Amino acid sequence: MxxxxxxxxxxxxxxxxxxxxxxxxxxxxxxxxxxxxxxxxxxxxxxxxxxxxxxxxxxxxxxxxxxxxxxxxxxxxxxxxxxxxxxxxxxxxxxxxxxxxxxxxxxxPRPDQTPGMLDGGRWRRSIFDFYTYDGALALAHALDTFDGGRLVVHITDMPIKCPVAPLEFTLLADAHLRRRGLRDRVELVYATPLPGAFTKPIAAARLGSMLDDRKITVEPDFLVERIEDKRLVSYDEREIAFDLLVTVPLNxxxxxxxxxxxxxxxxxxxxxxxxxxxxxxxxxxxxxxxxxxxxxxxxxxxxxxxxxxxxxxxxxxAGTPMTGRFDGHANCFVESGDGKALLIDFNYDTEPLPGSYPIPVAGPFRLLDETAVNHWGKLAFRWMYWNVLLPGRPIPLPAHMSMAGKQTP
CATH class of the missing domain: 3.50.50.60 (FAD/NAD(P)-binding domain)
Structure with a gap:
C-alpha cells in the first residue's frame, strides 16, 4: 500500500x-x-x-x-x-x-514579529487584526464602540493571505462609518508597504480615484519597524499616529x-x-x-x-511526466461598500483587465467595475465553498485563466 x-x-x-x-x-x-x-x-x-x-x-x-x-x-x-x-x-x-x-x-499572522505590536496591553484594545476568527470578533466590538478619531488600516509586509482584504476592510469601514453617521469624525488612513493601494497599471488607472473620492489617505511605501505608544514607526522614521489600528501582521x-x-x-x-x-x-x-x-x-x-x-x-x-502547468490563475471579489464589489481575474503573466466574467459580454460579473452583482457573487461564494469546493466537486470554470471577455486597453 x-x-x-x-x-x-x-x-x-x-x-x-x-x-x-x-x-x-x-x-x-x-x-x-x-x-x-x-x-x-x-x-x-x-x-x-x-x-x-x-x-x-x-x-x-x-x-x-x-x-x-x-x-x-x-x-x-x-x-x-x-x-x-x-x-x-x-x-x-x-x-x-x-x-x-x-x-x-x-x-x-505573527504579531510577535513586529516590536511593540503585542507590548503595553494594546493588543485587541487599540490594536486589532481581522485575519483570525478571535481577532475579527474582537474588532467587531471595537468598531461598535469607536466614536471618532484616526482609524489606520495597516499592512506589515507582503505576502499576505488575500492581498486585497485590507483594502476591502478600509472601504467597508468607510461605508460602515457613514451608516453610523460618524464618517466626518474619523480620519481614515490606509498604510501599505507597496507603492500604492493599486499596484497594477490598468487597475490603478481605473480605480485610482476610489480612495480619494472617499477621503481615505494613503501612506505608500510604509515599512513598519516598530510600534511605540499609539504610533506606527517606519524604518525611515516616518510616523503614523492612531486611535484605532487595524493591522495585518507579518504572515x-x-x-x-x-x-x-x-x-x-x-x-x-x-x-x-x-x-x-x-x-x-x-x-x-x-x-x-x-x-x-x-x-x-x-x-x-x-x-x-x-x-x-x-x-x-x-x-x-504512475511514473509518467506531469503534463499540467498551473499558470498562477487567481480571481477575487473586492468588496467596495454600499452593497457593491469589484472582480479581478489574473495570472502570472496577465494583470487584472476590464471586461466580463466568466462569459464574454453576458458575464454576469464585471471585471474592474463596482456592481451589486459582484457583491452578491462574493456572498454566494460561501455556499460554493462549503458545498462544492471543499468536497472536491467539479466546477464549470477552467483552472487556467482565459482571455475570453477581457478587454486590453
Missing amino acids: RRLLVLGAGTAGTMVVNKLRHRLLAPDWQITVVEPGDTHFYQPGYLFLPFGIYAPAQVVKPTRSLISDTVELIRGEVDRVDPADNRVLLSDGRSLPYDYLVIATGVT MGADYVARSGLGNELNLVPVDRHTMLAKAYDNIFALGDANDIPTSKAGSVAHFSVEVFADNFVEYA
Missing part, C-alpha cells in the same frame, strides 16, 4: 484529500491528513464579521464533517518533517511514514517548516510554480498558502492549483 500524507486540513488540504480519494483507491492507497484543530474556518468570512454581515456560526464547521470518511484524520501538531527518512514526527512522539507528502498548513508559514529545513525566511516552501513540487525533494509538494509561488495567497489560487495538481499527481505517482 502506498501512503499519501497531507499536513493541514484547511482549504487546500481538504480539497486535495477529497479529490484524490476518488482517484487513488483503497486498498492501493492510504490517504491521511494531519490537523491539530477540530474546527474548519471559512477565512474569507473574517472580513465580514466586524461589520455584522456574517454571524460567527456562518464561518465555522467541524473538520471531520468536511473530509471523506475513507480518509484517515489524525489530530496532532507537527513537530518536524524528516525528509531523509520519509516520515513526519508529531509533537506527542508519534511518527507517520509517507511515500508522498503534501504540505498544506498555510500561513498565520509566516508553520514553524515546523523551518525546523525541518524545508522553507525560506518566511517558512514558505520553495516549489516549482507550475507543478507545486518542492525544489529540494522529489516526493514533497506544497499547496495553498504554504508555498512560495509568485501569486496571491487566496482561496481561488488554492482551488485552481489543486485542480491542476490532482491530475498531475495521478500521473506522477
Whole structure:
C-alpha cells in the first residue's frame, strides 16, 4: 500500500484529500491528513464579521464533517518533517511514514514579529487584526464602540493571505462609518508597504480615484519597524499616529517548516510554480498558502492549483511526466461598500483587465467595475465553498485563466 500524507486540513488540504480519494483507491492507497484543530474556518468570512454581515456560526464547521470518511484524520501538531527518512514526527512522539507528502498548513499572522505590536496591553484594545476568527470578533466590538478619531488600516509586509482584504476592510469601514453617521469624525488612513493601494497599471488607472473620492489617505511605501505608544514607526522614521489600528501582521508559514529545513525566511516552501513540487525533494509538494509561488495567497489560487495538481499527481505517482502547468490563475471579489464589489481575474503573466466574467459580454460579473452583482457573487461564494469546493466537486470554470471577455486597453 502506498501512503499519501497531507499536513493541514484547511482549504487546500481538504480539497486535495477529497479529490484524490476518488482517484487513488483503497486498498492501493492510504490517504491521511494531519490537523491539530477540530474546527474548519471559512477565512474569507473574517472580513465580514466586524461589520455584522456574517454571524460567527456562518464561518465555522467541524473538520471531520468536511473530509471523506475513507480518509484517515489524525489530530496532532507537527513537530518536524524528516525528509531523509520519509516520515513526519508529531509533537506527542508519534511518527507517520509517507511515500508522498503534501504540505498544506498555510500561513498565520505573527504579531510577535513586529516590536511593540503585542507590548503595553494594546493588543485587541487599540490594536486589532481581522485575519483570525478571535481577532475579527474582537474588532467587531471595537468598531461598535469607536466614536471618532484616526482609524489606520495597516499592512506589515507582503505576502499576505488575500492581498486585497485590507483594502476591502478600509472601504467597508468607510461605508460602515457613514451608516453610523460618524464618517466626518474619523480620519481614515490606509498604510501599505507597496507603492500604492493599486499596484497594477490598468487597475490603478481605473480605480485610482476610489480612495480619494472617499477621503481615505494613503501612506505608500510604509515599512513598519516598530510600534511605540499609539504610533506606527517606519524604518525611515516616518510616523503614523492612531486611535484605532487595524493591522495585518507579518504572515509566516508553520514553524515546523523551518525546523525541518524545508522553507525560506518566511517558512514558505520553495516549489516549482507550475507543478507545486518542492525544489529540494522529489516526493514533497506544497499547496495553498504554504508555498512560495509568485501569486496571491487566496482561496481561488488554492482551488485552481489543486485542480491542476490532482491530475498531475495521478500521473506522477504512475511514473509518467506531469503534463499540467498551473499558470498562477487567481480571481477575487473586492468588496467596495454600499452593497457593491469589484472582480479581478489574473495570472502570472496577465494583470487584472476590464471586461466580463466568466462569459464574454453576458458575464454576469464585471471585471474592474463596482456592481451589486459582484457583491452578491462574493456572498454566494460561501455556499460554493462549503458545498462544492471543499468536497472536491467539479466546477464549470477552467483552472487556467482565459482571455475570453477581457478587454486590453
